[in-house]
Every structure is written in structure tokens, then in C-alpha cells.
Amino acid sequence: MGLFNIVRGDTTCPRCGQQIEAEVETRLGWTHELLTLRVGDRYTWNHPEMPSLRPDGGNAAGDGYCECPACRRDFFVRVVVEADVIRRLEPIVG
Numbered sequence: 740m741g742l743f744n745i746v747r748g749d750t751t752c753p754r755c756g757q758q759i760e761a762e763v764e765t766r767l768g769w770t771h772e773l774l775t776l777r778v779g780d781r782y783t784w785n786h787p788e789m790p791s792l793r794p795d796g797g798n799a800a801g802d803g804y805c806e807c808p809a810c811r812r813d814f815f816v817r818v819v820v821e822a823d824v825i826r827r828l829e830p831i832v833g
């Protein structure tokens with residue numbers, strides 16, 4: 740419980756509309772070492788010595804949580820991984 744990775748990347752805050760450097764907490768994939776990753780990094784699906792939990796094609800989208808550094812309000816983010824690489828952060832509005 741309480742384990743997550745951090746993914747950093749640029750996105751637009753859906754609360755205040757500012758372009759921000761987001762720091763997103765997500766439970767996608769292997770979270771036991773509390774990795775800090777960036778958009779553009781390869782994603783870790785599981786410990787190297789454990790059975791692979793790689794999804795089909797290395798594609799997955801995980802729910803994430805973020806607090807805006809500009810307005811301090813929080814929002815949810817979709818962390819989009821395609822072909823094992825973190826491609827983008829999509830804020831979930833509403």
C-alpha cells in the first residue's frame with residue numbers, strides 16, 4: 740500500500756490553465772522502488788527478476804494524481820505509455 744512512481748512532465752493544469760511541470764503519482768506498473776521518471780523514459784512493468792507484466796505491445800494508461808505547483812489545486816492525470824515509453828500526461832477534466 741502507498742507505493743507509487745512519480746512521472747514528471749509538462750502539461751496544462753485544468754484548474755488554472757497554466758503550463759506547468761507536473762509531478763504525477765501513479766500506481767501503474769512496478770512501484771516498489773518509488774521510481775522518478777520523466778515523459779520520454781521507458782516504463783518499468785515489473786522487477787527484472789520477476790515474471791514480465793508487460794501489457795500487450797507495451798501499451799497502457801494509468802491513473803495518476805497531481806498537485807498543480809501554480810495554483811496548488813489537485814487533479815487527476817492519465818499517464819499514457821506506448822511501446823514501453825511514457826508518451827504524455829493527459830489531465831482528466833471534471
Ligand SMILES: [Zn+2]
Nearest residue numbers: 752755807810
Ligand atoms: Zn493550476
